[in-house]
Amino acid sequence: MQKSDCEHALSRILIYIRLLGLPVSREISVEALRLVEEAMQNAAEDVFGYVMQRLPQRFSLPPPVIPRPMPPVNRGSIGYGGSR
Secondary structure (H helix, E strand, C coil): CCCCHHHHHHHHHHHHHHHCCCCCCHHHHHHHHHHHHHHHHHCCCCHHHHHHHHHHHHCCCCCCCCCCCCCCCCCCCCCCCCCC
16 A cells, blocks of 8 residues: 555654664654644645655755765875885
């Protein structure tokens, strides 16, 4: 059986919060349910966009940690030329 939009949106919210390292408590679950309910009432077409846009307003989320895009570039030699 396929999930409905509201089930999918709720699971996305809870997974997103869990991946940010926040504990999914009863209060957070209830607030997530309220957000999905609001999305179903106000955004018939784009439930997921509505939910993700309002998520930072409803929950105190930690700032995103953006990793460095690559390791630092260090100059080196691969042994061409040089002393014998």
